[in-house]
Amino acid sequence: MIDEVSGFRSGDDEALRVLYEEHGALIYSYCHRIVGPNLAADVTQEVFISAWRSRENYDSERGSFAAWLMTIAKRRCVDVLRRFGRRPEFVTDTTEAGSEPATENVIALERIADRMLLDEVISQLPGRARRAVEMAFFEQMTHPEIAATTGSPLGTVKSDIRRGLAAMREQLGGDDE
Amino acid sequence: MNEPPEDGSTDDDLTFDGADTLVSLLAEITDADRQRLEPPPSIWNAIVATVSADRDGRPDRTLTLTDNGDGSVVADVSPIELQATTTIALARRRSTDQPILPSEMSPWGRQWLPVAAAVAVTIVGGLVTWAFSDEFSGDGGNAAAPLDGEVVAVTEMTDDGLPDGSSTVSNIGEARLVLSGGRYYLDVDVGDLPDVDGYYELWINDPETDGVLSLGVLGGDGRHALPDNLDPADFPVVDVSVESLDGDPTHSGRSVWRGRLDP
Numbered sequence: 352m353i354d355e356v357s358g359f360r361s362g363d364d365e366a367l368r369v370l371y372e373e374h375g376a377l378i379y380s381y382c383h384r385i386v387g388p389n390l391a392a393d394v395t396q397e398v399f400i401s402a403w404r405s406r407e408n409y410d411s412e413r414g415s416f417a418a419w420l421m422t423i424a425k426r427r428c429v430d431v432l433r434r435f436g437r438r439p440e441f442v443t444d445t446t447e448a449g450s451e452p453a454t455e456n457v458i459a460l461e462r463i464a465d466r467m468l469l470d471e472v473i474s475q476l477p478g479r480a481r482r483a484v485e486m487a488f489f490e491q492m493t494h495p496e497i498a499a500t501t502g503s504p505l506g507t508v509k510s511d512i513r514r515g516l517a518a519m520r521e522q523l524g525g526d527d528e
Numbered sequence: 529m530n531e532p533p534e535d536g537s538t539d540d541d542l543t544f545d546g547a548d549t550l551v552s553l554l555a556e557i558t559d560a561d562r563q564r565l566e567p568p569p570s571i572w573n574a575i576v577a578t579v580s581a582d583r584d585g586r587p588d589r590t591l592t593l594t595d596n597g598d599g600s601v602v603a604d605v606s607p608i609e610l611q612a613t614t615t616i617a618l619a620r621r622r623s624t625d626q627p628i629l630p631s632e633m634s635p636w637g638r639q640w641l642p643v644a645a646a647v648a649v650t651i652v653g654g655l656v657t658w659a660f661s662d663e664f665s666g667d668g669g670n671a672a673a674p675l676d677g678e679v680v681a682v683t684e685m686t687d688d689g690l691p692d693g694s695s696t697v698s699n700i701g702e703a704r705l706v707l708s709g710g711r712y713y714l715d716v717d718v719g720d721l722p723d724v725d726g727y728y729e730l731w732i733n734d735p736e737t738d739g740v741l742s743l744g745v746l747g748g749d750g751r752h753a754l755p756d757n758l759d760p761a762d763f764p765v766v767d768v769s770v771e772s773l774d775g776d777p778t779h780s781g782r783s784v785w786r787g788r789l790d791p
Binding site: 379 | 550554556562567
C-alpha cells in the first residue's frame with residue numbers, strides 16, 4: 352500500500368490502477384448513494400481524475416489514501432447536488448429544489464462518508480482485531496463476552512479493540528486536494 | 529473484568545481526542561454503509577483516457593452535466609468554443625421506456641441492440657473519448673494537424689454487406705488503426721459527411737460477441753483514442769451509425785458504413 356501510494360504520488364499509472372481497484376468500489380458506492388445511479392459513474396471518474404491531478408498534495412500523515420479520496424468525493428457530490436439543486440435521497444426536509452443543499456444535509460452526507468470509511472478501515476484490520484471490533488460495535492458485545500466467544504484472554508480483546516480504534520483514528524481525517 | 533490490555537496499556541488509552549465521535553460513528557454504521565457496488569468498467573476506461581490525454585499534453589476539456597429533470601442529462605464539453613452538446617441518458621437502456629426493437633431498425637440492428645444494451649459503454653465514456661480525441665473540433669474533427677504514429681491496419685469504410693444499405697455513399701473513406709506513444713488510435717478519413725437527421729457515431733465491434741464500444745461522435749476526419757486496456761484485435765470491426773438525439777446511449781442499429789481492421 353505504501354509503495355502504491357508512493358508510486359501514485361510520483362505519477363505511476365500502475366499505482367493508479369491498483370489504488371482504483373482497492374478503493375473504486377468504496378467511492379462508487381458512496382457516490383451512487385449520494386447523487387444517484389445516473390451520475391455516480393461520472394462523479395467517481397471525476398474523483399479519481401482530480402486525485403491524480405492533485406496527487407502531490409496527498410500527505411499520508413494527515414490520513415489514509417481512502418480518506419483523502421473520500422474527502423474529494425464528498426466535495427464533488429456536494430458540487431453535483433448544488434448544480435442540480437438536489438438533496439441526498441436519504442434526507443427528508445423542506446429544502447426547495449434549486450437551493451443550496453441544507454447544512455444539515457451536507458453534515459449527513461459527510462457522516463455517511465465517515466461511516467463508510469470506518470467500515471472500510473475495519474475490513475482492513477487483521478482478522479482477530481477485526482472480529483473483536485465487529486463484535487464490540489456491530490454486535491454490541493461486552494469485552495468479557497467477546498473474550499468468552501473467541502477464547503482470547505480479556506487483555507487481548509482489549510488490546511485488539513484499542514489497536515483497532517487507533518487504526519481508525521489514524522485512517523480518518525482526509526486532506527486537501 | 530478488570531484485566532488490563534496485554535500490551536501494557538490501560539483502558540484510559542482508549543480515550544483520545546475524537547474517541548467519542550469515533551465510537552458514536554461506529555454505533556451508527558448500517559448495512560447500507562457496508563454495501564459495496566462494483567463500478568462499471570466505463571469509469572476506469574474514462575480515467576485512463578483522461579490520464580493519457582493529460583500526459584500527452586492535450587487540452588483539458590471538462591464534461592459538464594445538467595439534469596433535465598426527466599432522468600436524462602445534458603452533457604456539455606468545454607471549452608465552450610467546442611460547442612459540443614448532446615443529450616444523454618446515463619445508465620438507461622432503451623428497454624426501460626421504449627420497445628427494444630423499433631420498427632425502423634434494420635435486421636442487423638435488431639441483432640446488435642440487445643447485446644449493445646448490455647455491453648456498450650455509456651455515451652459518457654464515448655463523450656470523454658470524443659472530447660479528448662486529438663483532432664476534435666466544433667465540426668466533429670479536422671485533419672489540419674498531422675497525425676503521427678505507426679499505421680497498424682487500414683480498412684475502407686463501405687456499406688457493402690450492410691443489411692441496412694441506407695447509405696447514399698457506398699465508400700465514405702478509410703479508417704486506420706495507429707499505434708502512437710504506446711496507445712492505439714483510430715484515425716478516420718471520411719471527408720465531408722452527408723447531412724443526416726441526428727448525428728454519426730463511431731463504434732468498434734467484436735463480431736464474435738457482438739459487443740460494441742463507442743468511440744464517440746463522428747463529425748468528419750479525426751483521431752479517436754481506444755481505451756488503454758483494450759486489445760484492438762478483439763474489436764476489429766469499425767462501424768459508423770446514425771444516431772438520433774433521443775438520449776439513448778446504445779447503438780441505434782442504423783449502421784451506414786463498416787470496415788474490418790486486421791492488425
